[in-house]
Amino acid sequence: MTMPKTISALLTGAALGLVASGMALAAEDFPPLAPLPDTPPIPMDNPQSEAKVQLGKMLFWDPRLGGDASTACVSCHNPDQGWAFGDALSRGYPGTVHWRNSQTVINAAFLGKQFWAGAAKSLEKQAPSAAKGAVAGNGENDVMEARLAFIPEYRKRFREVFGPGYPRIDDAWRAIAAFERTLIVNDTPVDRYLRGDKSALSEQQLRGMALFNGKAGCIQCHNGPLASDEKYYNLGVPPAERWEEDGLAQITFRYEQYAKGVTQEIYRKIKDDAGLYYRTKLPEDMGKFRTPALRYTLYTAPYMHNGAFWDLEEVVQFYNAGGGENEFTDGTMAANKTPLLKPLGLSDDEVADLVAFLEGFSGDELRVEAPTLPPYGPLDDN
Numbered sequence: 076m077t078m079p080k081t082i083s084a085l086l087t088g089a090a091l092g093l094v095a096s097g098m099a100l101a102a103e104d105f106p107p108l109a110p111l112p113d114t115p116p117i118p119m120d121n122p123q124s125e126a127k128v129q130l131g132k133m134l135f136w137d138p139r140l141g142g143d144a145s146t147a148c149v150s151c152h153n154p155d156q157g158w159a160f161g162d163a164l165s166r167g168y169p170g171t172v173h174w175r176n177s178q179t180v181i182n183a184a185f186l187g188k189q190f191w192a193g194a195a196k197s198l199e200k201q202a203p204s205a206a207k208g209a210v211a212g213n214g215e216n217d218v219m220e221a222r223l224a225f226i227p228e229y230r231k232r233f234r235e236v237f238g239p240g241y242p243r244i245d246d247a248w249r250a251i252a253a254f255e256r257t258l259i260v261n262d263t264p265v266d267r268y269l270r271g272d273k274s275a276l277s278e279q280q281l282r283g284m285a286l287f288n289g290k291a292g293c294i295q296c297h298n299g300p301l302a303s304d305e306k307y308y309n310l311g312v313p314p315a316e317r318w319e320e321d322g323l324a325q326i327t328f329r330y331e332q333y334a335k336g337v338t339q340e341i342y343r344k345i346k347d348d349a350g351l352y353y354r355t356k357l358p359e360d361m362g363k364f365r366t367p368a369l370r371y372t373l374y375t376a377p378y379m380h381n382g383a384f385w386d387l388e389e390v391v392q393f394y395n396a397g398g399g400e401n402e403f404t405d406g407t408m409a410a411n412k413t414p415l416l417k418p419l420g421l422s423d424d425e426v427a428d429l430v431a432f433l434e435g436f437s438g439d440e441l442r443v444e445a446p447t448l449p450p451y452g453p454l455d456d457n
């Protein structure tokens with residue numbers, strides 16, 4: 076049975092009251108942080124196999140799954156840049172810049188919603204929108220499928236994994252998703268601590284964890300095994316400067332407003348990314364983004380949907396100030412700032428403790444050997 080809206084609102088209100096009245100935050104009101112399991116959920120219609128994972132890995136590296144065969148998944152999810160892209164806004168399809176920060180694919184297999192505004196419900200659905208999106212891969216299904224058919228090694232591998240016939244593009248997404256389900260990092264100091272190794276976190280990190288669960292209130296949204304509740308909030312992250320300063324970024328920004336179907340009035344006025352609003356068209360969703368996982372973040376700077384902050388200390392200082400302001404907090408477009416953020420009054424030492432704890436979510440970098448990509452060949456066999 077689902078809870079009537081008013082009751083759940085009251086419950087959230089009660090939790091809010093706790094924070095607002097300055098009482099000790101009851102960490103038990105939220106799912107506790109937990110170690111990340113070894114295997115993510117595997118959908119019934121896409122079981123894992125070693126051959127499928129190997130094929131998916133090749134396809135993740137293969138720029139021929141894109142428009143002009145120059146932009147592979149790995150171009151924006153680079154293992155040397157945290158399996159993300161180390162700039163505020165991601166690189167885009169040649170001739171464009173992307174309008175959002177590239178997210179890491181590490182542990183994405185555990186997320187129930189992909190993308191900053193949760194636009195895709197599974198990795199199988201996420202991959203085509205990445206490969207086809209105009210400012211990402213800009214690929215066309217038939218062309219990509221034909222390319223795969225003209226690569227003998229892929230013909231062989233697709234048959235081994237998916238059965239007779241030529242490679243089908245939907246199976247390419249399935250293979251990529253299977254590969255992503257192997258990109259798991261769960262041997263971090265935080266995981267080891269939560270599994271019972273009490274020496275895995277330093278004294279400073281333990282102080283940071285207490286702040287995370289208490290005074291700093293991070294646990295309200297960053298909870299459970301991923302340190303994300305996968306809900307949507309507007310924190311008042313400041314808009315990306317590049318949308319004002321850089322022509323190419325402006326073009327993408329305008330294009331996205333148009334592509335996502337905002338009204339003419341909003342198209343003329345809006346200067347910032349409205350996030351969840353594009354999907355729901357509800358004014359109360361303007362400026363809201365899905366709480367990201369905090370795992371692997373040591374390697375994925377800069378942070379937030381538009382890369383507004385360059386290191387974890389800057390992020391913590393942002394929260395310490397009670398979040399920020401944008402045109403969805405000041406009433407220009409909306410006034411949706413989450414009431415869960417309040418100035419925290421953390422001292423410099425406490426900020427450093429919290430940063431040290433956040434670093435404990437990352438562990439060692441995941442490195443894999445890049446695959447050798449097979450060449451084109453004639454379509455000679457059946």
Ligand code: HEC
Binds near residue numbers: 146151152198251
């Ligand atoms: C041109 C750059 C670019 C390319 C190419 C690209 N991505 Fe992305 N990826 C991004 C950006 C930027 C985001 C965040 C976009 C958003 O939320 O709107 C993202 C988000 C994701 C996410 C969501 C992670 C999360 O935490 O929700 C996954 C998974 C992902 N990409 C996988 C892929 C795969 C698989 C491919 C290849 C088929 C791919 N990407 C190609 C830039 C790119």
Ligand code: HEC
Binds near residue numbers: 294365369394415
């Ligand atoms: C009200 C819910 C909420 C609370 C409380 C909260 N966060 Fe967040 N956090 C979010 C959301 C939502 C984002 C993404 C916002 C965006 O991009 O606009 C985010 C982003 C982040 C990021 C950037 C991650 C990335 O991959 O870019 C870090 C780091 C972070 N939060 C740490 C913290 C810490 C530390 C605290 C406590 C001081 C905290 N958060 C409190 C919801 C919350």
